[in-house]
Amino acid sequence: MTTPAATLATATHPVATAVRTAARRTLPRRADYADLPRTWRADLVAGATVAVVALPLALGFGVTSGVGAAAGLVTAIVAGLVAAVFGGSNLQVSGPTGAMTVVLVPIVARYGPESVATVAVMAGGLVVVGGLLGLGRLVAYIPWPVVEGFTFGIGVTIALQQVPLALDTAKADGENAGLVALRTLALVDWSAAWRPLALVALVVVLMTMLPRWRRGIPASLVAVVVATVAAEAAHLDTTRIGTLPSTLPTPTLPLLTPEATSALVSAAVAVAALAALESLLSARVADGMADDLPRTEPNRELVGQGLANVASGLFGGIPATGAIARTAVNVRSGARTRAAAALHAVVLAVVVLAAAPLVSRIPLSALAGVLLVTAVRMVDVPTARAILRSGRSGALVLLLTFATTIVFDLVVAVELGVAAAAVLALRAMARASGLHREPIDDPELDAGTEHALLHEHIAVYRIDGALFFADVRRFLDELMQVTDVRVVVLRLSGVRVLDASGANALAQVVADLQRRGVVVLLKGLRPEHRRVVEAVGVLDALQHEKHLFDTLPDAIEHARSHVRRSVVVGG
Template sequence: MIRDLLPARADYDLRPRSVLADLVAGLTVGVVALPLALAFGVSSGVGAAAGLVTAVVAGIVAAVFGGSGLQVSGPTGAMAVVLAPVVATHGLGSVALVTVIAGVVVIAAGALRLGRIVTYIPWPVVEGFTLGIACIIFLQQVPAAVGVSATAGGNTAVAAARAVADAASGAGAATVWTLGVVAVVALVMLTLPRLSGLIPASLVAVALVTVLAEALHAPLPRIGALPDSLPLPVLPSASAGALRELGGAALAVAALAAIESLLSARVAASMSTTDSLYHPDRELVGQGLASVASGLFGGMPATGAIARTAVNVRSGARTRLAAVVHAVVILAVIALATGPVSRIPLAALAGVLMVTAFRMIPGRTVATVVRASRSTATTFVVTAVITVAFDLIEAVEIGVLVAAFFALRAVARAAGVHREPLPGHAQPGDEHVALFRLEGAMFFGASDRVLTQVAQDSIRDGVRVVVLRLSGLRMVDATGAKALGDLVHELERRGVTVLVKGVQPGHVGLLRNVGVLDELRDERHLFETLEDAVEHARSHVRRSERGQDVPQLRGLR
């Protein structure tokens, strides 16, 4: 139903106690989000003003229309990483169109009920992606930290290495000043939380270095002029050529916005003790609308922000009113304090993002992933390396493929065949009957190995009857069913009678459609109990040794 994708009265709790909790949480998140909005706007290449606009416009729209009551949305590091090469390649004028197109795509994904897709992303892929994003955010700030202008575009790690080399070869006053600002910001952000968790360390750090820079007349690049109000919405021009040129970038932005927002909403639900539910499809619709609105107002694509969402939950937020308040706080800054904000050194924002990136990599989580298993560690490392070296979306895709490969290999290894002794007392002729128990999954990754073993053992030992126990098979795909049919055909062609026992009801249709049951010598060679199958196998061997015809079989159709 469309109704479950739209806002409702139940989204809010207007009791005084809940409203007060949301106001406090929203104020806290707004103070924390302000320097991040500025920093991500600058690092993406669209500018600090666009970061502020995104935090306000997208923050309100996503809060009202999104599927999580505790999610805080706005500009994020991952989006800045994706957007930077788009700006470098297509220019600043392309951002609005990319943002709007990406938002429409995300809305469509929500309307098509694709929100559950995030559940198919394995844990090591998520952690590897997060590590890669953190590394890119840190590396992006290296040129600003050492006082060197970075070349737009190109690999982030290479650009950072070149910036360090250039700074080392010609270190001057600019490098000393920028490194000093970064060091002070990092020191404040890392030590202040140990004294009090209630103080917004990033805001205090930025304010402190701004005051010092002004007092000392430091020769540092500043943010520059900012608007003192929100711009009027403007519909970006969209020609056929522009759509073709920017379509790929918009799809990449949309994919990242959907994945990051759903992951953040899931994290918020797991952290909350008051609101542990979220609607993934509505979340996509809300985030898509937020990006469309942000693009119309000159902002950048928005996503759910995991760090700010976590602050919101820990600050006691009850409903989505807290996220709305966070956006209003930033709007108040735009209206009342753009003058002081414009004097913030860019190196201060670089320091904030460096510390933020460092905090995105919890050592305990990395150690847990690496120790879990070789396959988990490999998936984690591959995803992280591809994220840093190549592309974010490709990193997720390849990470999922690597995880799927290891999962299929594990399932294939779990699939097996075991030759078992016949039940009951041994009887003459039992050496001519082979009982095989198939278990696990009979699918394309395991069927050939398993069924080849059955065929080889049967032919080598000269058996006359093969009993296949299929009750242990948990999954059979078309390839496995086809291989099973080929096995029955080959054994029957060699004069070996095949009896099948214990086909699960869910597998009967597939085995019949693929033709496995048609390969049996008689349709009554399908048994429900092992006793009936073994009794007939022994009877068949006795009669064949006396040269008599095999009587009618006691089986189940």
């Protein structure tokens, strides 16, 4: 006899198995570091190199977000380490990014800097759930023009966000980066603005020229150091980063009351969507740069990025994502395992412990110069030109996503861009589809014979491509113009895509024709389409269950019998 406990155990066994399987796929494993004994030197160099590049960016993005340089540095350390250990990519480097800054600025303006840690924890939880639900592969369905359009929009928005820092002026009120930049220009004391602008120009020149002289030089760090030394030597009165903590803050659970979470839920969803999207796109770029290494596990990557955001929020940081620029530096510097990304976080932690007083003297305008160059490099003019020349559909999606990113936000831009791309793709597919009337080939028949006369009352139509609702109505309009036809044979073997809407419309076509006294025969229905056709009632709409054929000769022979009977009855 089976006991209730045994029945419960049996019922929950599949659930427990699924949980264990998901855990095995998303948790760290020994194989992650199998190559480390022979690659540790390359990983050590790559990790140190990325840390040098990441330091000014982490500080700059922290300041630009409105939370502060310390929060950016904490995010690079904590989120960078957690994502490296738990993520699904061997090469991904995570931390604060410009794209996330674009989303955070209006959140800070609306809810205050103290809300960001709560948003990070909430968004991180959502990303973890997305990874466990297997949503990581959805990024493959985002079209190239959408990715490039929102990347270009991010670049322009980041540049606009630097206007207050570059001019050493208090930021005007508002959430939209363009409007804030315009309002800030009206507040500038131009008699004093030359000092920060001179530092910005110095950083831009150094970051532009140094790589041309020697490619391996960490141009951003050198430029910030030179600008800081120049500001100190000339005693320039410009705003500095200010005091940084000499240790990492103690982890604290942010405010998660029902009132706070309900107010921030939309912000958390937006941050989670961006964190997932940018991280997976960055990992895809890394995979393309290192074809000989294992590919990213997208669902594990989401789990790792979600945990990284939760950890960042607990330590008072800001939301993080995979960083495309730092990931690219990591790959080019020779990284082979995730130890390089983890080491980059360790090096940044050492900076916090040993060099916080020096870092605190960096002028904010110098960081603005770094981010301005970074923003300009995000706008890939040859790529934009290629998409614009590829056709009107690609150009429209690119420009729409670009404009929406600047006017609204990144999540809306991606949603609108994907929707526009989908509509245009369906439109192109519909245009590639067609309805063609075919002659009834029978070389043995002479004009005037019985079969030839019967064929005059039979119409054979071939449907090609995708069968959508709009196309079926167009086909029906064409069929309605046919006169003196008593049987229509619809050849469906050329239909590649048939959805529920198309099948439902096909049933309407059959019913409409048969109400006019036209018998409909279907030929070549694909096995994969039979289920949807049966579900929506196409076969039920036929006059007889035997009006479905596998070969055209059988269908024509059956059509002749119908015409023959109708002629006899009518005669």
